[in-house]
Amino acid sequence: xxxxxxxxxxxxxxxxxxxxxxxxxxxxxxxxxxxxxxxxxxxxxxxxxxxxxxxxxxxxxxxxxxxxxxxxxxxxxxxxxxxxxxxxxxxxxxxxxxxxxxxxxxxxxxxxxxxxxxxxxxxxxxxxxxxxxxxxxxxxxxxxxxxxxxxxxxxxxxxxxxxxxxxxxxxxxxxxxxxxxxxxxxxxxxxxxxxxxxxxxxxxxxxxxxxxxxxxxxxxxxxxxxxxxxxxxxxxxxxxxxxxxxxxxxxxxxxxxxxxxxxxxxxxxxxxxxxxxxxxxxxxxxxxxxxxxxxxxxxxxxxxxxxxxxxxx
Amino acid sequence: xxxxxxxxxxxxxxxxxxxxxxxxxxxxxxxxxxxxxxxxxxxxxxxxxxxxxxxxxxxxxxxxxxxxxxxxxxxxxxxxxxxxxxxxxxxxxxxxxxxxxxxxxxxxxxxxxxxxxxxxxxxxxxxxxxxxxxxxxxxxxxxxxxxxxxxxxxxxxxxxxxxxxxxxxxxxxxxxxxxxxxxxxxxxxxxxxxxxxxxxxxxxxxxxxxxxxxxxxxxxxxxxxxxxxxxxxxxxxxxxxxxxxxxxxxxxxxxxxxxxxxxxxxxxxxxxxxxxxxxxxxxxxxxxxxxxxxxxxxx
Numbered sequence: 001x002x003x004x005x006x007x008x009x010x011x012x013x014x015x016x017x018x019x020x021x022x023x024x025x026x027x028x029x030x031x032x033x034x035x036x037x038x039x040x041x042x043x044x045x046x047x048x049x050x051x052x053x054x055x056x057x058x059x060x061x062x063x064x065x066x067x068x069x070x071x072x073x074x075x076x077x078x079x080x081x082x083x084x085x086x087x088x089x090x091x092x093x094x095x096x097x098x099x100x101x102x103x104x105x106x107x108x109x110x111x112x113x114x115x116x117x118x119x120x121x122x123x124x125x126x127x128x129x130x131x132x133x134x135x136x137x138x139x140x141x142x143x144x145x146x147x148x149x150x151x152x153x154x155x156x157x158x159x160x161x162x163x164x165x166x167x168x169x170x171x172x173x174x175x176x177x178x179x180x181x182x183x184x185x186x187x188x189x190x191x192x193x194x195x196x197x198x199x200x201x202x203x204x205x206x207x208x209x210x211x212x213x214x215x216x217x218x219x220x221x222x223x224x225x226x227x228x229x230x231x232x233x234x235x236x237x238x239x240x241x242x243x244x245x246x247x248x249x250x251x252x253x254x255x256x257x258x259x260x261x262x263x264x265x266x267x268x269x270x271x272x273x274x275x276x277x278x279x280x281x282x283x284x285x286x287x288x289x290x291x292x293x294x295x296x297x298x299x300x301x302x303x304x305x306x307x308x309x310x311x312x313x
Numbered sequence: 314x315x316x317x318x319x320x321x322x323x324x325x326x327x328x329x330x331x332x333x334x335x336x337x338x339x340x341x342x343x344x345x346x347x348x349x350x351x352x353x354x355x356x357x358x359x360x361x362x363x364x365x366x367x368x369x370x371x372x373x374x375x376x377x378x379x380x381x382x383x384x385x386x387x388x389x390x391x392x393x394x395x396x397x398x399x400x401x402x403x404x405x406x407x408x409x410x411x412x413x414x415x416x417x418x419x420x421x422x423x424x425x426x427x428x429x430x431x432x433x434x435x436x437x438x439x440x441x442x443x444x445x446x447x448x449x450x451x452x453x454x455x456x457x458x459x460x461x462x463x464x465x466x467x468x469x470x471x472x473x474x475x476x477x478x479x480x481x482x483x484x485x486x487x488x489x490x491x492x493x494x495x496x497x498x499x500x501x502x503x504x505x506x507x508x509x510x511x512x513x514x515x516x517x518x519x520x521x522x523x524x525x526x527x528x529x530x531x532x533x534x535x536x537x538x539x540x541x542x543x544x545x546x547x548x549x550x551x552x553x554x555x556x557x558x559x560x561x562x563x564x565x566x567x568x569x570x571x572x573x574x575x576x577x578x579x580x581x582x583x584x585x586x587x588x589x590x591x592x593x594x595x596x597x598x599x600x601x602x603x604x605x606x607x608x609x610x611x612x
Contacts, residue, residue, distance in 0.1 A: 028515040029437025035424040036447065039484035044450055047458035047465070054460055061464055110352050124356040128363065130594045131587060133544035134562045138569055138583045142369070142576060143362050148378040150365045156380060182362065242454050245546050249566060266456055271551065276460050283456040294452055 055280035065277075072281035082282065084257050085265040086289065092173055092261070093240035096180045100236060101229060104184040108191035109221075129185035137249040140179040141166070151178075166251050169258040176246050176259065187232050194228035195221070223306040230305045234297055241290050262286050370394070370581035377576050390577065397568070397578035398585070405557055406564035413478055413560060414542040420483035421538045422531055428485050429493035430519045434505055444494075451487045455547075463551060477552040478545075482538075489534055496530040497523060536597050543590055561586045 019027070030037070055072055057065040076082045107125050115121065131139070143150045144165040152162030163171040198221065206216045244263040247253055253260035253268070266286065270279030364384075369377060371389040397403070431437070432444050466477045500523065508518050524531070546562040553559055556567065565586055569579060 025435050025515075026437045029431050029435040029440060032431030032435060032515070032519075033428045033443065035484045036428040036487075036490060037443075039481065039486070040446070040450065043462060043481060043484065044453070044458060047461040048453075050461035050464075051457055051459075054464075061460075061467070107355060110348065110355075113348055115348065115352065121352060121356060124360045127591075127594070128359055130540065130590055131363075132540070133546045134565045135544070135583045135587050138565060138579055139362055139366050142580065143365065148380065150362060150382065153380050153382050154361075182359065185359070238452060238454070242456070249569065263454075263456055270460060280460050283454070283459065286454055287457045290452060290454055 051280050051283060054277055055284055057277045058275075059277050060274040061276050068277065072278045073285075075278065076281050076285060081257065081260065081265060082285070085260045085262045088173060088258065088260055089241055089243065089262045092176060092180075092243055093237060095174075096177045096240055097233060097236045099177065099181060100184050100187055101233065103181055104187035104232075105191050105225070105229075107184065107188045108195055111188070111192055112195045125188055126185035129183040129188075132183070133245055134249060136179060136182070137246045140175075140182070140246070141250045144175045144178075166259075167255060169255050172251060172255065172258045176243070179246060180240070187236070190228055190232055191225065194225050198224045226305045227307060230297075230301050234294060237293055237297065238290055241286065241293075262289075366580050366584060369577055370584050372577050374577065393575075393577040393581045394585070396575070397572075397582040400572055400575075400578065401564060401568055402557065403561075403564060403582065403585070406559050406561045409558060410543060410560040410562075413475055414539060416475075416479055417482040417542045418535050418538045420479065421485060421489060422535055424483055424485035425489035425493050425534060426524065426527070426531065427519070428490045429497055430515075430523055432490065433494045433497035434502070434518070434523070435515060447487045447490060451491070459551070466552065472552055473554050473558060474552075475558075478548050482542075489538075493527070493530055493534065496527060500526055532597070536593060539593055540590055 054065070056067060056069060058068050058071075059065040111118065111121055111125070142148075144152075146152055146162065146164040146167060149162075149165070151165070155162040165171050165175040202220050202224070203216055206220050211219065242263050243261045244267065247259045247261045247264045248267070251259040253264050262282070263286070266279050266282040269275045269282060365382070368382075368384050368386070370393055371391065372383070372386045372393075373388065373390040376383045376386050432440060432447075462477070463472070466472050469476075471477060504522055505518050508522055513521070544562060545560070546566070549560045549563045550566075553563065556564075559567065565582060568582055572578060
């Protein structure tokens with residue numbers, strides 16, 4: 001920073017510093033962003049370095065730290081439960097995220113038609129996504145109950161005998177995925193906003209060119225929505241990998257670890273077994289996994305995300 | 314039928330097809346009916362769990378297990394609410410949650426607007442690099458920093474207080490800064506220049522010009538912060554360990570573990586916990602939706 005100071009060139013006044021306009025802006029800028037800078041340096045950067053340090057030790061946080069090198073990472077590599085938790089989380093994420101795109105987009109397209117009672121539909125589809133956390137988990141724990149739950153009662157009404165959902169190894173994660181899809185309204189609103197931003201002139205042009213509604217959908221609507229889909233997929237992958245509340249409250253990871261998500265395993269190792277060194281290593285593994293998948297999506301985005309004002313190859 | 318392809322740009326428009334008008338009209342009507350059927354079916358599927366929760370919360374015990382479901386019980390059992398409300402100190406949980414939520418909304422709105430203003434309006438050394446770092450932190454799962462932060466708060470003797478829940482929010486977060494910055498960028502920069510010529514400093518521009526113009530965006534932040542704080546489960550679970558300090562989210566969890574057989578009561582208390590969220594949603598429906606538009610989803 002170029003800080004110029006001309007001191008005391010005005011006699012009779014208290015000493016003042018005179019700064020160039022750019023220097024003043026530098027100071028002002030840093031002052032304005034200082035809350036986040038403190039957050040970043042104090043709570044994020046510091047904690048990341050420290051967290052990596054802890055992952056190289058064996059510790060319960062109370063009686064001291066024993067340096068063990070990369071033992072925790074080696075242990076993790078050989079830990080079947082770690083791999084199990086990775087598979088459970090990946091399964092949940094890679095079914096839920098695409099399913100959510102399809103369901104949310106479908107609803108958004110329906111609601112983008114000229115329909116009566118639009119306010120009512122909006123509430124009906126959007127309201128469930130406002131309900132979150134413990135409330136969703138408790139409600140869906142009962143909805144999925146094999147004995148008296150709403151879902152199996154509904155299936156029975158159409159002659160299907162429902163599975164045992166959270167009590168069965170096979171159906172527990174699908175149960176969680178349904179629970180996640182119930183909140184599709186959040187993404188639906190995103191898509192609806194995106195749809196309403198598409199200029200009608202493009203559709204008119206396509207129609208004049210002889211495109212039927214299917215062509216218009218695939219060649220106008222979808223390309224122009226790809227930025228929205230992209231944003232949404234990224235956010236959902238990051239969030240889904242951190243799934244915790246449902247598994248903690250409803251199944252505690254069971255049956256037979258079928259719902260042991262990565263964050264639940266981390267929580268269990270750290271805050272229940274007091275193996276904070278190992279838990280830190282698990283946290284870093286989670287971060288790396290999220291990073292890899294995010295980078296993959298970002299890398300492939302060039303080939304499928306279309307930005308207006310950019311020529312398509 | 315003629316194959317329409319995008320490869321024939323000069324093709325005549327669809328209206329040239331030789332279907333009689335009546336058929337076109339009938340197809341249109343069938344289309345409308347189908348649209349409403351699909352909308353209604355989906356709508357019923359989405360709203361049913363909520364209706365079922367309301368119905369279960371006022372059901373006498375012997376009707377809960379009834380299949381087919383009794384949607385409207387012959388007599389409403391309000392006692393479920395009384396039993397639930399008095400089984401645990403729910404008024405206390407409510408008060409705690411309201412306190413934390415309000416303090417955090419104020420903190421988050423203040424801090425994120427200040428930081429976003431810095432990034433959006435002031436040209437300072439290193440700004441763009443720092444902003445990139447801020448965006449990158451959005452990818453960081455909070456579990457990575459969890460254990461050191463827990464250690465940090467426990468060394469300060471502040472575990473089992475509200476400080477670990479409040480301080481991070483008063484120091485803002487990447488998501489809200491990003492959202493507000495996008496909004497601030499849409500406000501004409503010439504306003505700043507005009508104000509500076511009149512001798513206004515940056516803080517005056519922030520407080521007198523940008524803030525009043527940004528009420529809709531600030532409302533969005535406040536509402537999202539409300540919903541997030543009200544529902545937040547992980548942080549209170551980690552940091553609070555005395556029931557009298559519990560927020561409603563872990564209060565509910567406690568209820569579930571201690572009264573797991575009381576299905577109607579659990580549904581009743583879940584509903585009670587949701588009421589503020591539903592009220593805020595109802596009042597601020599438009600704002601909720603606006604938030605999405607402001608997030609700058611267009612990329």
